[in-house]
Amino acid sequence: MIDFPKEGTRSKTPDFVQLIDMASEAVGGKVLFSTDDFFAPAENLIKNESPTFKEHEYTEFGKWMDGWETRRKRTPGHDWCIIKLGVQGIIRGFDVDISYFLGDYAPRISIQAANLEKDNKQPEIPQRGVRTGTAATPQEFEAVAKLKSNNWNYLVHMTELKLDKPDSSHNYFSVNSQQRWTHIRLNIFPDGGIARLRVYGIGQKDWTRIDPKELLDLVAISLGGTCVGFSNALRGHPNNIIGLGQAKSMADGWETARRVDRPPILKNDENGTLLIQGCEWAVFRLAHSGVITHIEIDTKHFKGSSPDSCKLDGCVLTTHEEENMMRRKWVLPIHKWKPLLPITKLSPNESHSFSSLTLQLQDVITHVRLTISPDGGVSRLRLKGYPSSICLLCPRERPSLRFSVKPMHSECSMEVLAAASNRWFSDSIIFGAVLTDLIDLTTHSPNIFVAEGLPRPPNLVYHNGDQFYVGKKFFEVLLEQLTQQLEVSFGMEDRRAKPPKSLHSWCTILWEGQGTYMKGSPERELGSSSPDFCKAGLD
Known part of the structure; x- marks a missing residue:
């Protein structure tokens, strides 16, 4: 993983600028409150475009500035504003841009954050409207006070800003936090101007709120997808191609350098594909493990530099x-790689869509590798499908699911929902769904999640044999995540087959009514299961 500097520290042109700007108005970011907007409104902070300067432009209130600028403070306190992130998730860093604010920039700032969805603390705040020349009213102060933003977590403590070039003055701050954030508070001390505030990070969807029938772009950066490796990037980072919306230009895509090992004279095979051995690639971690059912590869804007062909592979990897x-x-x-899309010819400046071309598209995957040949540019990659918690059922056979939460007894280690189809490609019933994201790992009181409407399958949940069998590998992902986050060892038991000797801990899958329960427990001797243990906590 990328090594990020210490939380709240300044960094020089950091890697996180390749991530999505979670506060941008282009992704739904919104200013909820500002103490003062006299010279220029806080909405300018989250504009998608870079700041500009108009030397001779003035308003009735003073010099026109492309940013947020408050009046010169003559009362106690300091100025601040609250922004609701358009993409909620993990913040990797900030860019506090003070370009063009030569004599009026805020000398110091701090940044706080909160996850208001978690506590449902979202009071009604008056709409802002046109704000230039105004300050917050007593009614607005009273409404925003309910957010208790003074007590929010500090991601950047009070820090002095440094003015660099007049037209490009960026102050970068890295953040090392794994929490999910929905709102931020920007404090300026005591007053002044900021051109732009960029909040770079990775989206993290609340998977407990998904519609089981909703087709999602599982690689989208707004949901948590990210590039974890690539071979070459001449212009644009591969993260660009999993960004929001359509690409605006070639700069909004991923383009590699021309391969110097390409042959002097190019030739095609019988299918019209170039006979070139070299290629470029990028690997992406999905926002949520799942089954891919629709693939879209877009070469828009790449009219003279699109790849000749591409292919897509997937795999299951633990952290x-x-x-x-x-x-x-x-x-x-x-x-390790499973072919999701075979070698396929691409056309310039065109969107290419594919649906369920191989049986492997029905397998759960956590990572994908896009390979382009021999080189060139791609503007967008969309991988639509269903999160693993419901997708191991074949799409045409997937029943309607409803999830409910029931409290567990405190003496139980934890219980997790497991759902399985009546039939799989291997003619075995395998572990069908893992709702790791539905488990509230922030509390000491585990919950049990029940899926209603599932057919009652046989009791086989583990397929012994091939170590790369998708059921086993996918279950290993669950076990590692749970072990890391809960500090409890887990394993598994096939009720009709003896567990592998390599497993030092275990758990049991039990079917009860229309729901399925998985019981996890600390390590115990293999073969020591008993009815009393298997039923523990399920009453």
């Missing part, structure tokens, strides 16, 4: 495996 692959520059054993 530890991903870290190893990043150190090894993604030299992954060939048998």
Whole structure:
């Protein structure tokens, strides 16, 4: 993984600027409150465009500025504003841009953050309207006070800003926080101007609120997808191609350099594909493990530099495996990758869509590798499908699911929903759904999640044999995540087959009515299961 500097520290042209600007108005960011907007409104902070300067432009209130500028403060206190993020998720860093504010920039700032969805603390705040020349009213102060933003977490403590070039003066601050944030508060001390505030990070969807029938772009950066490795990037980072909306230009895509090892004279095969051995690639971690059912590869704007062909592969990797692959520059054993899209011819400036071309598209995956040949540019990659918590059921056979939460007894380690289809491609019933994101890992009181409407399957949940079998690999992802976050060892037991000897801990899948329960417990001797243990906590 990327090593981020210490929380709240300044960094020089950091990697996080390749991530999405979570506060931008282009993704739904919104200013909820500002103490003062006299010279220029706080809405300018979240404009998608870079700041500009008009030397001779004035308003009735003073010099026109492309940013947020408050009046010269003559009362106690300092100015601040609250922004609702358009993309909620994990913040990796900030860019506090004071370009063109040569004599009026705020000398110091601090930044706080909160997750208001978690506590449902979202009081009604008056609409802002046109704000230039105004300050917050007593009614607005009273409404925003309910947010208790003074007590929000500090991601950047009070820090002095540095003025660099007049037309490009960026102050970068790295953040090392794994929490999900929905709102931020920008404090300026005591007053002044800021041109732009960029909040860079990775989206993190609240998967407990998804519609089971909703088709999602599982690689979208707004949901949490991200590039974890690539071979070459001449113009634009691969993260661009999983960004929001359509690409605005070639600069909004991913373009590689021309390969110098291409042959002097190019030739095609019988299918019209170039006979070139070299290629470029990018690996992405999905926002949520799942099944891909629709693939879209867009070469819009790349009229003279689109790839000749591409292919897409997927695999299941644990966090530890991903870290190893990043150190090894993604030299992954060939048998790890499953072909999701075979070598396919691409056309310039065109969107290409594919649906369920291979059986592997029905497998759960956590990572994908896009390979383009021989080189060139792509503007967008969309991988639509269903999160793994519901998608192991074949789409045409997937029943309607309803999830409900029931409290568990405190003496139980934890219980997790498991759902399975009546039939799988291997003719075995495998572990069908893992709702790791539905578990409230922030409390000490575990919950049990019940899926209603599922057919009652046989009791086989683990397929012994091939170590790369998708059911086993996917279950390993669950076990690692739970072990890391809950500090409890987990394993599994096939009620009709003896567990592998390599497992030192175990759990049992039990079917009860229309729901399925998985019981996890601390380590115990293999073969020591008993009816009393299996039923513990399920009353």
